[in-house]
Amino acid sequence: MQTDDNTRHAEKMARIKAARDRMMQEKQGEKGLVIVHTGKGKGKSSSGFGMILRCIAHGMPCAVVQFIKGAWDTGERRLLTTHFGELCQFHAMGEGFTWETQDRERDIAAARAGWEKAKELIRDPSIRMVLLDEINIALRYDYLDLDEVLAFLRDEKPPMTHVVLTGRNAKPELIALADLVTEMEQVKHPFRDGIKAQPGVEF
Amino acid sequence: MQTDDNTRHAEKMARIKAARDRMMQEKQGEKGLVIVHTGKGKGKSSSGFGMILRCIAHGMPCAVVQFIKGAWDTGERRLLTTHFGELCQFHAMGEGFTWETQDRERDIAAARAGWEKAKELIRDPSIRMVLLDEINIALRYDYLDLDEVLAFLRDEKPPMTHVVLTGRNAKPELIALADLVTEMEQVKHPFRDGIKAQPGVEF
Numbered sequence: 001m002q003t004d005d006n007t008r009h010a011e012k013m014a015r016i017k018a019a020r021d022r023m024m025q026e027k028q029g030e031k032g033l034v035i036v037h038t039g040k041g042k043g044k045s046s047s048g049f050g051m052i053l054r055c056i057a058h059g060m061p062c063a064v065v066q067f068i069k070g071a072w073d074t075g076e077r078r079l080l081t082t083h084f085g086e087l088c089q090f091h092a093m094g095e096g097f098t099w100e101t102q103d104r105e106r107d108i109a110a111a112r113a114g115w116e117k118a119k120e121l122i123r124d125p126s127i128r129m130v131l132l133d134e135i136n137i138a139l140r141y142d143y144l145d146l147d148e149v150l151a152f153l154r155d156e157k158p159p160m161t162h163v164v165l166t167g168r169n170a171k172p173e174l175i176a177l178a179d180l181v182t183e184m185e186q187v188k189h190p191f192r193d194g195i196k197a198q199p200g201v202e203f
Numbered sequence: 204m205q206t207d208d209n210t211r212h213a214e215k216m217a218r219i220k221a222a223r224d225r226m227m228q229e230k231q232g233e234k235g236l237v238i239v240h241t242g243k244g245k246g247k248s249s250s251g252f253g254m255i256l257r258c259i260a261h262g263m264p265c266a267v268v269q270f271i272k273g274a275w276d277t278g279e280r281r282l283l284t285t286h287f288g289e290l291c292q293f294h295a296m297g298e299g300f301t302w303e304t305q306d307r308e309r310d311i312a313a314a315r316a317g318w319e320k321a322k323e324l325i326r327d328p329s330i331r332m333v334l335l336d337e338i339n340i341a342l343r344y345d346y347l348d349l350d351e352v353l354a355f356l357r358d359e360k361p362p363m364t365h366v367v368l369t370g371r372n373a374k375p376e377l378i379a380l381a382d383l384v385t386e387m388e389q390v391k392h393p394f395r396d397g398i399k400a401q402p403g404v405e406f
Contacts, residue, residue: 005307029397029399042385047245050253057278057285082260180392180393182390184388185242186384188378190382195236199257200254200258
């Protein structure tokens with residue numbers, strides 16, 4: 001009985017493996033991807049950061065531009081600048097969350113400086129991945145020109161460079177242009193129960 | 204006109220900031236969270252990995268147990284073992300994706316060994332976060348006893364320890380018990396266009 005179960009399981013798994021191997025063999029293309037993480041749930045920035053660290057682990061030069069600098073970036077920033085400064089550039093352009101500065105013109109200037117830096121980094125063919133953290137916020141408030149960003153990604157991004165754009169409320173036109181889009185949906189959040197942001201989890 | 208816009212913006216942002224400051228002041232609680240990342244989209248493991256690295260950045264001891272070891276874990280594993288072995292333990296217990304081993308009994312034994320290791324790590328009060336990567340797969344195939352896992356998280360987890368459980372198809376009972384749940388929803392994936400898994404993005 002136990003052996004029968006095992007045999008059936010082995011046969012089923014062998015079929016799945018054969019189908020999967022065939023599928024993977026057909027996927028031979030490589031290209032630099034436009035990747036979007038959006039939605040209200042957690043994990044948009046931290047999985048972007050996870051990809052940057054995968055690049056570092058593979059020795060691939062990469063860069064981060066932070067468009068909205070909050071108090072919660074300390075972990076990422078410290079780790080990247082302390083341990084991996086040679087492989088990964090880190091540029092924090094934002095002044096804080098927009099409701100903390102209360103100065104629209106300064107926010108716009110910071111977002112535009114961030115985008116100029118982003119273009120320079122993306123154009124550099126030695127850099128394999130550029131993370132534009134929270135750029136969707138800057139696009140949503142029209143601090144950056146959406147058409148200019150889309151045109152740059154479409155026409156000027158080197159073909160093998162990955163660009164990761166994070167932040168809630170991604171513009172539909174950006175989603176249409178992207179290769180890989182994930183929506184992080186919030187199912188449950190402990191803030192509702194009076195739990196504050198904690199190190200390791202949120203920053 | 205420009206100045207009026209700026210004034211209105213500053214007033215609006217000041218109101219948002221005041222509301223946010225009040226909200227944050229009410230959130231004073233701290234507790235170890237049960238965190239679940241599920242869904243079919245990307246980012247479940249990489250954002251778990253991102254949280255582990257935030258812990259490392261804060262000098263908080265932490266640990267990873269990988270329940271399903273695939274070819275795609277090379278980046279994470281290399282980075283953790285090469286750079287941060289003192290702060291973070293890494294245990295790869297799985298033998299591969301289940302369809303690659305085709306041996307149910309061996310898979311079950313590997314999953315149970317992983318769970319024994321997980322309990323030991325979670326019980327250790329010096330460890331602040333334990334990532335149980337892809338444990339949802341082991342629970343889905345009934346390689347682990349769901350009730351035992353739930354009872355342990357509810358009754359034996361030290362109150363300040365965070366436990367992160369990843370993998371698609373999280374059990375509803377686990378979602379009910381968790382404090383923080385995010386569903387990664389796949390909006391677009393380049394596999395559909397014949398693009399293979401690439402370093403930095405998938406592994």
